Amino acid sequence: MAHEQEKCSKKKIQYPLDSNSYKIIDEIGVGVSAIVYKAACVPMNSSVVAIKAIDLDQSRTDLDSIRRESKTMLLLSHPNILNAHCSFTVDCCLWVVMPFMSGGSLQSIISSSFPDGLSEPCIAVVLKETLNALSYLHKQGHLHRDIKAGNILIDSNGSIKLADFGVSASIYEPNTGQGGWASSSSSASRMMLTDMAGTPYWMAPEVIHSHTGYSLKADIWSFGITALELAHGRPPLSHLPPSKSLLMKITKRLQLSDYEKSNNQKDKKFSKAFKDMVGSCLDHDPSKRPSAEKLLKHSFFRNCKGSDFLVKNVLSGLPTVEDRFRETRIVHKNGSVDGEDEEDPESDSGTPIVKQRRISGWNFNEDGFELDPVFPTESREKQRESDNWDDNVVKQVRFGGETIIQDQKSDNSSDSNSGSPGAAGDDQAEIEAGNIEIIESESNVDGGGDFDRETVVGGLMTLRRSLDEQRQQVGDMIAMFGGEVTREDQLVQLVERLRMEFENERQKNFELEMELEFLKLQISGACTDN
Amino acid sequence: MKGLFVKSKPKTPPEVVCKTRTLLVSLINNAPEFRGNKREEKMAELNKLIRELKTILYGSSESEPVPEACKQLTSEFFKGDTLRLLIGCLPKLNLEARKDSTQVVANLQRQPVEAKLIAAIYLEENLDLLDTLRSGYEDTTMALHYGGMLRECIRHQSMAKYVLESEHLRKFFDYMQLPSFEIAADAMATFKELMTRHKSTVAAFLSKNCDWFFRDFNTKLLESNNYITRRQSVKLLADILLDRSNAAVMVNYVSSKENLKILMNLLRESSKSIQIDAFHVFKLFAANQNKPPDIVNILIANRAKLLRYFADFKTEKEDEQFEEDKAAVVKAIVQLELIVN
Numbered sequence: 001m002a003h004e005q006e007k008c009s010k011k012k013i014q015y016p017l018d019s020n021s022y023k024i025i026d027e028i029g030v031g032v033s034a035i036v037y038k039a040a041c042v043p044m045n046s047s048v049v050a051i052k053a054i055d056l057d058q059s060r061t062d063l064d065s066i067r068r069e070s071k072t073m074l075l076l077s078h079p080n081i082l083n084a085h086c087s088f089t090v091d092c093c094l095w096v097v098m099p100f101m102s103g104g105s106l107q108s109i110i111s112s113s114f115p116d117g118l119s120e121p122c123i124a125v126v127l128k129e130t131l132n133a134l135s136y137l138h139k140q141g142h143l144h145r146d147i148k149a150g151n152i153l154i155d156s157n158g159s160i161k162l163a164d165f166g167v168s169a170s171i172y173e174p175n176t177g178q179g180g181w182a183s184s185s186s187s188a189s190r191m192m193l194t195d196m197a198g199t200p201y202w203m204a205p206e207v208i209h210s211h212t213g214y215s216l217k218a219d220i221w222s223f224g225i226t227a228l229e230l231a232h233g234r235p236p237l238s239h240l241p242p243s244k245s246l247l248m249k250i251t252k253r254l255q256l257s258d259y260e261k262s263n264n265q266k267d268k269k270f271s272k273a274f275k276d277m278v279g280s281c282l283d284h285d286p287s288k289r290p291s292a293e294k295l296l297k298h299s300f301f302r303n304c305k306g307s308d309f310l311v312k313n314v315l316s317g318l319p320t321v322e323d324r325f326r327e328t329r330i331v332h333k334n335g336s337v338d339g340e341d342e343e344d345p346e347s348d349s350g351t352p353i354v355k356q357r358r359i360s361g362w363n364f365n366e367d368g369f370e371l372d373p374v375f376p377t378e379s380r381e382k383q384r385e386s387d388n389w390d391d392n393v394v395k396q397v398r399f400g401g402e403t404i405i406q407d408q409k410s411d412n413s414s415d416s417n418s419g420s421p422g423a424a425g426d427d428q429a430e431i432e433a434g435n436i437e438i439i440e441s442e443s444n445v446d447g448g449g450d451f452d453r454e455t456v457v458g459g460l461m462t463l464r465r466s467l468d469e470q471r472q473q474v475g476d477m478i479a480m481f482g483g484e485v486t487r488e489d490q491l492v493q494l495v496e497r498l499r500m501e502f503e504n505e506r507q508k509n510f511e512l513e514m515e516l517e518f519l520k521l522q523i524s525g526a527c528t529d530n
Numbered sequence: 531m532k533g534l535f536v537k538s539k540p541k542t543p544p545e546v547v548c549k550t551r552t553l554l555v556s557l558i559n560n561a562p563e564f565r566g567n568k569r570e571e572k573m574a575e576l577n578k579l580i581r582e583l584k585t586i587l588y589g590s591s592e593s594e595p596v597p598e599a600c601k602q603l604t605s606e607f608f609k610g611d612t613l614r615l616l617i618g619c620l621p622k623l624n625l626e627a628r629k630d631s632t633q634v635v636a637n638l639q640r641q642p643v644e645a646k647l648i649a650a651i652y653l654e655e656n657l658d659l660l661d662t663l664r665s666g667y668e669d670t671t672m673a674l675h676y677g678g679m680l681r682e683c684i685r686h687q688s689m690a691k692y693v694l695e696s697e698h699l700r701k702f703f704d705y706m707q708l709p710s711f712e713i714a715a716d717a718m719a720t721f722k723e724l725m726t727r728h729k730s731t732v733a734a735f736l737s738k739n740c741d742w743f744f745r746d747f748n749t750k751l752l753e754s755n756n757y758i759t760r761r762q763s764v765k766l767l768a769d770i771l772l773d774r775s776n777a778a779v780m781v782n783y784v785s786s787k788e789n790l791k792i793l794m795n796l797l798r799e800s801s802k803s804i805q806i807d808a809f810h811v812f813k814l815f816a817a818n819q820n821k822p823p824d825i826v827n828i829l830i831a832n833r834a835k836l837l838r839y840f841a842d843f844k845t846e847k848e849d850e851q852f853e854e855d856k857a858a859v860v861k862a863i864v865q866l867e868l869i870v871n
Contacts (some may be wrong), residue, residue, distance in 0.1 A: 130558035
């Protein structure tokens with residue numbers, strides 16, 4: 001308690017609320033409508049801070065969500081959570097002043113210096129600190145909704161903080177739900193949210209299938225994916241750009257994934273405790289996933305090292321956040337650089353990419369320590385116990401204002417795809433073409449990860465036929481218009497097409513009228529001549 | 531020993547309230563038990579009790595809230611002066627307890643006891659508490675907590691009426707421009723709630739206070755130096771004026787030359803969001819069937835500029851309603867000349 005009060009009084013240090021008090025040192029992250037700076041707070045001995053400048057006129061997020069986010073950040077107090085010092089407006093930008101975390105995000109560290117992932121003892125430290133933050137958040141009734149390495153920051157002393165509450169939601173906040181207050185008396189055990197937020201690779205199945213609603217356990221799923229991300233250097237399937245057709249991802253993944261190969265070569269071994277811990281987070285049934293608090297007691301965290309261990313094994317020799325950011329900028333010259341360093345500014349500004357996903361869930365293959373997609377099936381042989389995947393019908397899922405992280409890593413195709421909006425548009429089109437049913441190709445659920453080749457190939461063949469059919473139907477439309485296609489857009493495009501047809505007809509009509517007019521003239525001319 | 535005993539026999543909801551109240555009384559009076567090295571222990575106990583209140587009202591991850599327990603808690607809470615004590619003690623509590631308290635107070639506002647919202651009945655007899663909560667905006671450490679509580683209280687119509695008609699309402703114009711974004715935005719959220727939730731109350735208030743209210747609204751909010759203030763206030767203005775219950779006020783507003791000038795300036799803002807919201811107010815001036823001569827004169831004097839402006843004026847996404855409105859406005863402006871000439 002004294003500890004908490006101490007923090008309270010510490011928080012009272014009032015940072016200046018005008019831009020003149022801050023001197024921008026360098027840019028360390030950039031998103032669609034936000035830039036993160038490293039800056040010095042002049043009146044406070046030029047202490048270093050991070051400033052996230054959100055362009056409110058550009059940002060698609062409404063002011064009320066921004067208000068709630070900054071309020072959340074201000075009212076949370078935990079050593080593992082990145083607080084805002086203060087925030088104020090500068091013209092049409094909102095400046096959020098935060099502590100500067102000199103190590104940057106774990107994602108940026110991995111992509112610059114640990115492409116194959118961190119060692120298990122390091123992962124344990126990072127995850128444990130993250131769990132502390134998560135446990136606090138959940139006790140407060142907050143969901144983070146965007147847990148990933150990109151949102152886990154590290155300071156020079158090795159301390160870990162969870163950042164970015166751009167999409168966080170509170171189950172106590174009556175304003176987050178719709179409907180009148182009389183009906184909205186929320187209860188903690190019912191705390192279900194139905195709108196969608198987060199980043200697709202890390203998203204829990206029930207978040208994707210939002211009709212069932214989701215709760216705190218969705219964060220636990222993302223936490224499990226984050227563990228895989230730290231272990232392998234990237235989240236499952238992320239070696240393919242998120243905007244690419246999922247079918248492409250799947251075929252690649254099952255056949256010649258460089259991801260698997262590289263892992264086989266390195267023959268990375270993980271402890272049973274780690275696998276077990278991650279496995280429990282990735283249970284399809286949210287109610288079976290352990291709570292953050294329970295996870296902290298898992299044997300994997302028992303002999304966890306301290307933050308010094310991270311300083312020695314992760315931070316030493318690391319390029320600075322600024323340098324790493326510059327590097328990524330050079331790689332992604334075509335704009336749209338992922339602001340993955342200090343923060344992930346894109347997540348709250350929300351790249352308005354709408355995409356569709358046709359995986360009904362994931363299977364965690366504990367032996368391979370991988371996550372395998374599950375496809376909806378017509379002839380399902382093994383119904384999983386109490387499984388709630390009623391997705392024989394492939395659903396269209398909208399990701400409202402989600403962030404699609406541009407793939408930062410070794411995959412070349414992602415580089416060529418992530419930059420220009422045009423390319424992204426094509427990818428969207430590809431996704432759209434695949435509004436199909438996918439035959440379940442996995443046969444093994446709990447145990448080993450052996451795939452039945454025949455089933456897989458058979459499934460893929462059906463898949464392909466089905467795809468071709470669909471593609472034909474949608475193809476011409478997409479070819480004409482490109483861009484992202486949602487149900488709404490489809491209608492818009494239909495209208496557009498009809499309009500074009502109408503335009504054509506009118507053109508024809510016009511020509512005919514002209515001809516008629518011309519003929520009339522000729523006739524009248526002939527008449528007067530006569 | 532005592533600790534063990536308490537643990538083995540869970541307190542009933544009214545007991546939790548009573549115990550909380552006793553501790554709050556001691557805390558507010560700075561009683562001996564809250565002095566010296568005992569203070570920490572007592573504070574911890576109080577924090578725990580407040581957390582317990584919250585758990586009863588909201589349930590936990592394991593259990594739903596029990597209506598009967600909530601009812602008992604609520605009725606005991608308001609039987610004593612617990613709300614006053616809690617509000618008074620809030621600055622002495624730590625951050626977590628403040629947050630819990632805010633949530634407890636919010637929840638209590640909607641707890642029915644014998645089909646009555648006894649929170650409203652209590653507040654009606656303790657209206658000064660609303661002033662205390664409102665003045666929280668003047669204290670950076672308390673603003674968000676008191677502000678959150680206030681917003682819950684003014685969901686009751688009579689409370690909203692009280693705050694609207696209080697002489698302190700004017701202070702909101704200043705609160706909304708405080709440099710701290712969170713506090714200014716919170717004040718704006720409360721102000722918006724005041725001005726939009728209870729239609730009849732708002733209409734009655736505006737018809738009586740039209741003059742000073744819109745004068746302050748114009749100069750302090752619409753012409754503020756702060757981008758967010760301008761953006762939010764012009765949106766709020768559109769919400770207020772377009773509400774059918776405020777029709778009389780709207781007619782009054784769009785007959786003023788000064789108001790028109792301000793809106794025309796807002797149309798010229800570089801921010802698209804402000805332009806669009808300003809348009810939704812501007813269109814009312816143009817659509818007014820009985821435009822006063824000076825309004826007509828201004829519109830005619832700027833006719834060419836306005837028409838050119840509207841020719842390029844588009845929303846980001848196609849918006850049929852907007853286009854329709856725009857066409858109507860353009861038509862009205864074009865026709866003006868015909869009438870006058």
